[in-house]
Amino acid sequence: MRDADPPPTPEPAAWQDVPRGRVLAFAPHPDDEVAGPGGCLALHRRAGDFVRVIVATTGAAGDPEQRYPAAEYAALRERESRAGLAELGVDDAVYWGQPDNMVLSASDIELGTQLAAKAIADAAPDIVYLPWSREGHPDHHNTHLIVIAAMRRLHFTGRALGYEVWNAMVPDFVVDISAVAEAKRRAIRAHTSQLAYTDFEHTILGLNAYRSMVHQRGRGFAEALCRVVY
Numbered sequence: 001m002r003d004a005d006p007p008p009t010p011e012p013a014a015w016q017d018v019p020r021g022r023v024l025a026f027a028p029h030p031d032d033e034v035a036g037p038g039g040c041l042a043l044h045r046r047a048g049d050f051v052r053v054i055v056a057t058t059g060a061a062g063d064p065e066q067r068y069p070a071a072e073y074a075a076l077r078e079r080e081s082r083a084g085l086a087e088l089g090v091d092d093a094v095y096w097g098q099p100d101n102m103v104l105s106a107s108d109i110e111l112g113t114q115l116a117a118k119a120i121a122d123a124a125p126d127i128v129y130l131p132w133s134r135e136g137h138p139d140h141h142n143t144h145l146i147v148i149a150a151m152r153r154l155h156f157t158g159r160a161l162g163y164e165v166w167n168a169m170v171p172d173f174v175v176d177i178s179a180v181a182e183a184k185r186r187a188i189r190a191h192t193s194q195l196a197y198t199d200f201e202h203t204i205l206g207l208n209a210y211r212s213m214v215h216q217r218g219r220g221f222a223e224a225l226c227r228v229v230y
Contacts, residue, residue, distance in 0.1 A: 012171040012224070014215035018043045019159065021126025022050040024119065026147050028131060028139040029059040029100060030081035031194050034187040035204045036163035037129045038088055039177025039223045042184065045089030052123050053093040055081055056112070056143055057100035062194060076193055084190035087183050094119065100139050109146060116150035125158055132162030132169050132226050140166055151230045160228035164207070171224035174211050178220030181208065 018040050025041060027033035033041070033053045044051050058074035068076060078095055085093055096115055102108070120128065130147040131140040144162070151160060162169070177184065188201045195201065211222035 015175045024123040024125035025129040028143040030077040031191045034084045038184045042088040042180035061101035080191045084187035087187040112146035113149040162226040172227045173225045174222040181221040
């Protein structure tokens with residue numbers, strides 16, 4: 001007997017702007033803060049909202065062909081991140097400096113949860129941006145798990161929004177970022193070391209263009225978000 005056909009996927013809600021409030025955004029690597037919620041962060045800053053970004057790892061594994069001096073690479077990636085955030089109007093960023101591309105132990109998860117809990121307590125955000133639960137990159141998935149654990153530990157009562165980078169989601173919301181899309185493009189271009197390997201200006205802005213299809217008739221750019229339940 002054939003299973004019943006699934007219902008159609010519901011349309012996401014259209015947001016013409018981001019919700020107002022204090023913002024804390026968690027990025028697994030230097031560049032995810034731009035690639036994922038970069039347009040939303042720019043909109044928050046244009047509205048005068050407090051925005052702080054936490055970058056969890058150095059991104060040192062992002063140079064597999066060793067095109068850059070190993071001793072200087074992590075510092076280079078942080079400089080690129082700060083330059084990209086500046087294009088979005090964000091000047092408050094914290095870099096934990098943790099290694100990337102690692103299999104995390106229970107103690108690693110606990111350390112990350114403690115760091116995330118302290119970051120949330122210090123920033124007192126109304127809105128937390130974090131990678132959505134089905135991101136395929138292990139560092140992205142681990143960042144999601146760590147932030148979720150920290151929010152639970154603190155009994156966080158604000159809004160948590162998941163963003164996409166590696167894997168496209170079925171979103172709950174799409175945010176029109178057309179007004180800040182060129183700022184996001186410039187922010188992506190600040191990450192020269194990563195563009196040397198992958199043209200993520202093309203892929204990410206292509207994804208953002210696709211997200212404009214439902215509510216914007218394929219005009220402009222949008223970022224997809226999902227409601228994170230914790």
